[in-house]
Amino acid sequence: MPPAAETEPSPSRPRLRAAAGAALLTGLLFCLAGRLAGSHPLGSRTRNIVDLGQQYLPYHVHWRKLLLGETPGDLFLNWTSGFGSNFLGDFGTYLSSPFALLVVLFPADRPELALYVITAAKIAGAGAAMAALLLTLRRGPWPVAAVLGTAYALSGWTFNYGASVPMWLDGLLAFPLLCLVGEWARQGRRPVLGPLVVALAWFANFYTAYMATIGAALVLAVRLLTEDGGAAERPGEDPATRAASAERRPRLMGLVRAVRTVLIGIGLAAPLVVVIFLGTKVADPTPPTAFAPAPWTDVLARLLPATASVATPALFIGTPALALALTLPFNRDVPARERVGWSAAIVLVALSLQWEPTHLLWHAGASPNGIPYRQTFVLCGLLLVAAWLSTARGLPRPAALLGGGALLAGAALAARGSADIDRWTYPAVTASAALAVLAAGAALRAGRRPGGRLLPALAVGLLLAAQAGETLVTGKRIEEQQLSKVSWAPRIGPWHTDMARAVAAEDSWPRHRTDPGEVPGGNDVLIVGGEGADYYSSLTAATYSRTLAGLGFGYYAKGRHPVSLDNPVTDAIFSIGTRMRSTPSAPLDPDRLPEARITVTDTPVPPLVTVHPRTPGPARAGAADSAFTRQELLLGHTVYDVPDAPLRTTAPDGSTTLTARCPAGSRVWFWAPEYRGTAALADAQPVGFAGKQPSVLAPMQQLGTTPATGAVRIDLRPKSQAGPRTPAGTEPEAGPRSKSQAGPGTPAGTEPEARPRSKSQAGPRTPAGTEPEARPQPKPRAGSPSAPKGGPRPKLPEHPIGCLVPERLDAAVRQLTATGATDVRTTGHTVTAELPPGSTGTAVLAVPRISGWRCAAGDAPLVPAHSRNGLLAVPLDGRATSVTCSFRPPGLRLGGATGAVALAALLATALLHRRRTRAPEGRQEFTPREPEPRPAEKSAA
Structure with a gap:
């Protein structure tokens, strides 16, 4: 007769059933919630809110093109946006998850469907991993583990944060895996697979993996303090010695093995993690943010269904699951050490969310702008572990159920005054609680009649109905509330596809750039192609942002989203020979595909590489700090007339008039980066400006042509005074929620309830505002601070007017073309240009001088590139007839060396483990544990 342990079913079978059940149930409920909300692809309404539409979707479209060889860049460099940006850092922030590879399985015109499937797959994977973890921590009924795993995957955190910032979902999946x-x-098993799992988690998204690692460390600490033993038995070890060290040695060795596993795993991911870390060091920094804990009333409200907010922790896990978790302190069937340990861990983690030092610890020392509770998924996971430990042996006794129910009722009662409470909240709680009570009754009756199977199945079914109903209501309501409160981008439609075809037909890279201009969404240049200035990333380099802001470009998201500038001088500087312009057919609508009429304009421009004197000419006297002068310095020619100190007259109603003189026929450009309102030449159509520091910088715009008299008069009407003359385009400040990446890959919105107008309704494009953490640019000197009686004077730079003389610009373009590169070639991350013989001075490449560029003239070795007013520059001595520049992401060598050391440590660990387990009776790497005797259960449910 074999031992009883060998006759029991393998413990891996219930885990597989629970994981599969949780994955299927999670995917089904997530899709049903989207269908109820009417969101694409199960409805007509866009899902592209905040980071989902502004970053995650465009980057996945670009990733598909890169994998299929349809883009000029490579894994190191992105030529499509930002005039050339560090793509490896963006890859590690948005695309390094293995799930992102699924995008190649979908047609090019269905990227939103691909992204939806990727999002659903990550969430389903998180549910499966949690269900497997629960059955690893304690044996019990696998259907209940599957339901609780689903509750974790579809928590309020997932619907409110993760589904709209899908790169964070890798952390949701990482937490239960790291706990495994x-x-x-702890048990001395799988010393090779463990580091590989850690490496995969940190490689997929190191920002949330960091939080998940802290959470897993807390779980391990509780397990070490509450579980007896846990070390694998070593062959030949003296039983007496083992007994003497039963309390200390297993715990110490388990801790040492865990530290070793994490260090090796992080080291294996270092080639990418170090690149991202150094990328954040040179990214446009975020303004300092003071953490303010949320009121406890609001915290308690977020435990309830159908609540949404970025200012409070999204703690909803379902009323039945929460009630079971709250029974743990009262459940005498659970050992006292476990009850105290897990309850204390949950309380401490909850308090850590509200205390600034621990808040900073959770966020790697940088308090994010926007969502301050990104680590909430860890607390949700701990609550579900508590629910499982209190239920795995059978339904808690009535006294424990009453205790947990009383805590739940008290929390719901205390939360009634919170602004986060939705009209669906308490009806959903009531219905779910009623079903939970019926489930408890069925389970208790099943405990008294152990022979029947109907009552246990009924109890699980009622539990599932209660959890599923609340989940569907929560998912539906959160999607509806988000769409009404935060910024959004429309679905990909005819506007995008028509623009992509036009760009493909006109693109002449690297002979010159093609800029698609305005497209309905942030970062959509990655969708339609070309080589424009538009760029939105957590790692937008401060050098790039400052350079473009100084030239008169605008930005959103406090500098991390520079946008295109339709200006002939900057087109000449950056070699933009083809420019697309769009006229929307109708205002953007979340339920309608965007359409527009597209026009194409070709203009002669210098090549990508031009030759300038070694020393730039002297700055314009009196206007050295103006965007017009900075444009001329990069162009190397004087093309503007900049009126000195235009006369300013302010009326009692707050409107202001600027008067100056310019050459007749010149084009009048107005530069007022912080101005918010309209500007118009006399009797001309007003033009909207949307400056709102520190989040939005207004670009310079053309107002018209100077009349024959040479007199220029500009009427300004600030937004507060704009009245009926204000066009539908003066409110495009960046939308609320966003990825504040105080670490990469995270949203931050400082105005969570303000919904900006969509771009076709609101002038310059407003991104989903997901990155409001960048430091504001230095403010130009303004005029007199005195204010009229009718309101404050508009804040303007000292030289806001520039009059462009077309003949001067044409002459400058001809000269730069004659002396510039005769041939330009590019590869994935390299530029090579042939120059006229005898070229002297400085070769200037129309590429931002971000960290990582190395250049050389002729056959000289590559050295760190010089900068010419923010662009790449290579000194010439008259002998070299070519220049070469190559980009290597900073940190790649250091990360590669660290990864090599970690790989050697992993191989050494594998060899050592193999020697120790070479004996026939030793446990091998993938050999399942010998099952422990199953504890008696009070109820099959």
Whole structure:
């Protein structure tokens, strides 16, 4: 007769059933919630809110093109946006998850469907991993583990944060996986697979993996303090010695193995993590943010269904699951050490969300702008572990159920005054609680009649109905509330596809750039192609942002989203020979595909590489700090007339008039980066400006042509005074929620309830505002601070008017073309240009001088590139007839060396483990554990 342990079913079978059940249930409920909300692809309404539409979707479209060889860049460099940007850092922030590879399985015109499937797959994977973890921590009924795993995957955190910032979902999946790694380390199992799982988690999204690692460390600490033993038995070890060290040695060795596993795993991911870390160091920095804890009333409200906010922790896990978690302190069937340990861990983690030092610890020392509770998924996971530990042996006794129910009722009662409470909240709680009570009754009756199977199945079914109903209501309401409160981008439609075809037909890279201009959404240049200035990333280099802002470009998201500038001088500087312009057919609508009429304009421009005197000419006297002068310095020619100190007259109603003189026929450009309102030449159509520091910088715009008299008069009407003359285009400040990446890959919105107008309704494009953490640019000197009686004077730079003389610009373009590169070639991350013989001075490449560029003239070795007013520059001595510049992401060598050391440590660990387990009775790497005797259960449910 074999031992009883060998006759029991393998413990891996219930785990597989629970994981599969949780994955299927999670995917089904997530899709049903989207269908109820009417969101694409199960409805007509756009899902492209905040980061989902502004970053995640465009980057996945670009990723598909890169994998299929349809883009001029490579994994190091993105030529499509930002005039050339560090793509490896963006890859690690948005695309390094293995799930992102699924995008190649979908047609090019269905990227939103691909992204929806990727999002659903990540969420389903998180549910499966949690269900497997629960059955690893304690044996019990696998259907209940599947339901609780689904509750974790579809928590309020997922609907409110993760579904709109899908790169964070890798952390949701990483937490239960890292907890499993902790169990393996505690038991001395899988020393090779453990580091690989850690490496994969940190590689997929190191920002949330960092939080998940902290959470897994807490779980391991509780397990080490509450579980007896746990070390694998070593062959030949003296039983007496083992007994003497039963309390200390297993715990110490488990801790050492866990630390070793995490260090090796992070080291294996270092080639990417170091690149991202150094990328954040040179990115446009975020303004300092003071953490303010949320009121406890609002915190308690977020435990309830159908609540949404970026200012409070999204703690909803379902009323039945929460009630079961709250029974743990009262459940005497659970050992006292476990009850105290897990309850204390949950309380401490909850308090850590509200205390600034621990808040900074959770966010790697940088308090994010916007969502301050990104680590909430860890607390949700701990609550579900508590629910499982209190239920795995059977339904808690009535006294424990009453205790948990009383805590839940008290929390719901205390939260009634919170502004986060929705009209669906308390009806959903009531219905779910009623079903939970019926489930408890069925389970209790099943405990008294152990022979029947109907009542246990009924109890699980009622539990599932209660959880599923609340989840569907929560998912539906959160999607509806987000769409009404935050900025959004329309679905990909005819506007995008028509623009992509036009760009493909006209693109002449690298002979010159093609800029698609305005497209309905942020970062959509990645969708339609070309080589424009538009660029939105957590890692937008401060050098790039400052350079473009100084030239008169605008930005959103406090500098991390520079946008295109339709200006002939900057087109000449950056070699933009083809420019697309769009006229929307109708205002943007979340339920309608965008359409527009597209026009194409070709203009002669210098090549990508031009030759300038070694020393720039002297700056314009009196206007050295103006955007017009900075444009001329990069162009190397004087093309503007900049009136000195235009006369300003302010009326009692707050309107202001500027008067100056310019050459007749010149084009009048107005530069007022912080101005918010309209500007118009006399009797001309007003033009909207949307400056709102520190989040939005207004670009310079053309107002018209100077009349024959040479007199220029500009009427300004600030927004507060704009009245009926204000066009539908003066409110495009960046939308609320966003990725504040105080670490990469995270949203931050400082105005969570303000919804900006969509671009076709609101002038310059407003991104989903997901990155409001960048430091504001230095403010230009303004005029007199005195204010009229009718309101404050508009804040303007000292030289806001520039009059462009077309003949001067044409002459400058001809000269730069004659002396510039005769041939330009590019590869994925390299530029090579042939120059006229005898070229002297400085070769200037129309590429931002971000960290990582190395250049050389002729056959000289590559050295860190010089900068010419923010662009790449290579000194020439008259002998070299070519220049070469190559980009290597900063940190790649250091990360590669660290990864090599970690790989050697992993191989050494594998060899050592193999020697120790070479004996026939030793446990091998993938050999399942010998099952422990199953504890008696009070109820099959």
